[in-house]
Amino acid sequence: QVMWNAAAHAEFIHDHADYGFETPGVKFSWRTIKEKRDAYVRRLNEIYENNLKKAHIDIIRGYGKFTADPEPTIEVDGKKFTAPHILIATGGRPAVPPDSEIPGASLGMTSDGFFELEELPRRSVIVGAGYIAVEVVGILSTLGSKSSLLIRKDKVV
Numbered sequence: 748q749v750m751w752n753a754a755a756h757a758e759f760i761h762d763h764a765d766y767g768f769e770t771p772g773v774k775f776s777w778r779t780i781k782e783k784r785d786a787y788v789r790r791l792n793e794i795y796e797n798n799l800k801k802a803h804i805d806i807i808r809g810y811g812k813f814t815a816d817p818e819p820t821i822e823v824d825g826k827k828f829t830a831p832h833i834l835i836a837t838g839g840r841p842a843v844p845p846d847s848e849i850p851g852a853s854l855g856m857t858s859d860g861f862f863e864l865e866e867l868p869r870r871s872v873i874v875g876a877g878y879i880a881v882e883v884v885g886i887l888s889t890l891g892s893k894s895s896l897l898i899r900k901d902k903v904v
Contacts, residue, residue: 749784751882754889775890777867784862811835858883868892 753775763770799806809824813833820829841857856863858879869892873884876898888894 749780749787750886753780754886757889757891775867777890778865781865870894872897 757775760770760773796806807823807828811821811823814820814822814827816827816829818829819831819833820827821833821835822828841859843855843857844852846853855874861883867890868887871884871887871892871894873880873887873894874897876896880896884894884896
């Protein structure tokens with residue numbers, strides 16, 4: 748949301764002259780928005796974790812699996828937990844195919860890498876047409892990266 752809002756501000760600035768505003772010399776700092784976004788996310792994570800603790804909800808971090816026990820039980824890193832209701836938040840991670848399967852795959856990054864970028868790329872190519880790909884290409888393009896979006900079909904339906 749923070750990056751989307753930054754792009755929205757860039758769009759507003761782009762249109763200022765149409766509404767009579769002069770905005771010469773406006774500069775964008777990727778480093779500034781990255782630092783502020785990362786701090787915002789850290790604060791949110793702390794707030795969420797504190798709210799869970801206040802609600803007396805245990806957070807168990809590790810790799811879990813259901814057991815064959817008669818009661819609902821999971822085992823996390825060798826320790827068993829039994830409860831009437833168990834939520835396993837998988838924390839999924841993207842898979843990058845090997846270069847032998849898709850030549851050059853190791854040169855790219857996943858959408859997670861977008862949040863690790865230390866500076867705005869001069870050029871970017873986003874592969875895919877899901878909502879995350881469309882949002883990321885829109886953000887990068889609006890903030891000044893010459894961006895392209897690659898999709899599987901030769902025409903948009």
